[in-house]
Amino acid sequence: MRIREHKKPFGFEKPSRPHGKIIIIDERCKGCGFCVEYCPQDVLELSERFNKKGYHPPEAVNDHACVNCGFCRMICPEFAIYTVEDEPVIG
Amino acid sequence: MSVTDELKAAVQAQTNKSGDAGHPMEDFLRMDRIPHIWCPTCGIGVVVNCFARALEKIGIPLDDVAVVSGIGCTGRVAGYVKIDSFHTTHGRAIPFATGLKLGNPKLKVVVISGDGDLVSIGGNHFVHAARRNVDITVICVNNFNYAMTGGQMAATSPTDSILTTSPYGNFETPFNLPFLAESVGATYVARWTALHIHRQTEAMIDALTKPGFTFVEILAPCPTIFERRNKFGDGLDRLNYYYEHSEIKHGEPTANVDVGLRTKIIVGKFVDKDRPTWLDSMNSHLKRKLGDRFTPYEG
Numbered sequence: 001m002r003i004r005e006h007k008k009p010f011g012f013e014k015p016s017r018p019h020g021k022i023i024i025i026d027e028r029c030k031g032c033g034f035c036v037e038y039c040p041q042d043v044l045e046l047s048e049r050f051n052k053k054g055y056h057p058p059e060a061v062n063d064h065a066c067v068n069c070g071f072c073r074m075i076c077p078e079f080a081i082y083t084v085e086d087e088p089v090i091g
Numbered sequence: 092m093s094v095t096d097e098l099k100a101a102v103q104a105q106t107n108k109s110g111d112a113g114h115p116m117e118d119f120l121r122m123d124r125i126p127h128i129w130c131p132t133c134g135i136g137v138v139v140n141c142f143a144r145a146l147e148k149i150g151i152p153l154d155d156v157a158v159v160s161g162i163g164c165t166g167r168v169a170g171y172v173k174i175d176s177f178h179t180t181h182g183r184a185i186p187f188a189t190g191l192k193l194g195n196p197k198l199k200v201v202v203i204s205g206d207g208d209l210v211s212i213g214g215n216h217f218v219h220a221a222r223r224n225v226d227i228t229v230i231c232v233n234n235f236n237y238a239m240t241g242g243q244m245a246a247t248s249p250t251d252s253i254l255t256t257s258p259y260g261n262f263e264t265p266f267n268l269p270f271l272a273e274s275v276g277a278t279y280v281a282r283w284t285a286l287h288i289h290r291q292t293e294a295m296i297d298a299l300t301k302p303g304f305t306f307v308e309i310l311a312p313c314p315t316i317f318e319r320r321n322k323f324g325d326g327l328d329r330l331n332y333y334y335e336h337s338e339i340k341h342g343e344p345t346a347n348v349d350v351g352l353r354t355k356i357i358v359g360k361f362v363d364k365d366r367p368t369w370l371d372s373m374n375s376h377l378k379r380k381l382g383d384r385f386t387p388y389e390g
Binding site: 025028030031032033034037038052055071073074075076077078079080082 | 097144289292
């Protein structure tokens with residue numbers, strides 16, 4: 001088959017990486033900062049706002065960098081953050 | 092409407108808004124008791140997370156597991172997990188678990204409790220359950236003091252640590268828990284800190300699947316008392332301390348793994364050996380002595 005007859009261009013497809021949607025349950029958070037400190041992709045940061053208990057819950061400032069590793073869910077002692085599988089990011 | 096109800100309603104509203112099944116731990120916890128009483132930056136919640144993950148990875152039905160706790164901060168675990176659990180009197184978690192195991196040998200019995208409960212007040216029970224090699228798993232969350240009662244000095248407090256009952260520093264020699272567990276006959280001994288999420292989960296899986304008396308020690312920060320009085324900062328600073336000062340040495344002789352106040356922390360899997368469990372020994376021994384007159388006990 002000649003090159004011009006291929007429908008798709010040659011070469012590898014662009015690599016994709018997993019992506020997670022971060023869900024933070026604000027009212028359960030006690031602002032310990034474990035997830036912020038130990039996120040391997042530095043996705044999270046403590047926010048300026050307060051929750052009802054008076055703590056600063058984290059917020060996702062770098063959302064697209066999340067790779068859905070789930071470390072934040074495992075290290076959160078308050079069961080207040082988790083990630084769900086999202087569409088993979090290409091490139 | 093009380094404050095707790097208000098908080099729960101707010102959480103409910105937010106969970107509904109996100110439009111998915113909710114936090115994965117919600118199937119494992121008694122959600123009417125959450126938020127829990129543990130201090131901000133306490134490490135016990137992390138251990139509960141890892142324990143849930145370990146059970147999930149083994150794939151054992153939750154009806155076949157029982158959790159027993161004693162008194163103390165870690166003793167609250169039995170109240171928060173949504174599986175069969177019992178909150179025993181102080182120090183008596185292991186004897187209760189032994190009875191539970193002998194009553195129903197098919198049950199997977201796990202003791203999750205603190206250092207003050209397991210090896211100070213219940214030290215004798217710990218020694219004898221390990222000597223008999225009763226088939227239970229003991230997960231000891233070590234925070235180096237009696238935290239719930241106000242921070243008294245415990246049998247695991249490192250020398251020179253300042254606590255409520257040792258304002259000029261502790262002058263006693265503390266227990267080295269892996270050494271203690273190995274010398275009295277535990278078949279699996281490991282130590283990790285609250286920061287080693289994946290490694291402590293693996294250790295729990297190993298301990299839960301191995302027959303015999305298995306022991307996992309987990310060092311957890313106690314921000315309100317131990318860290319505050321000894322000027323370690325809060326729990327996050329303590330996790331950073333673990334990150335910088337812990338050294339993984341699998342198979343290290345347990346006599347060398349003492350924890351000092353500001354020394355290196357040696358973590359890892361120290362002991363993994365096979366010994367017949369108490370029930371196996373009883374069955375084989377009596378079968379040998381009595382022959383056909385004895386029916387092995389299966390539960």
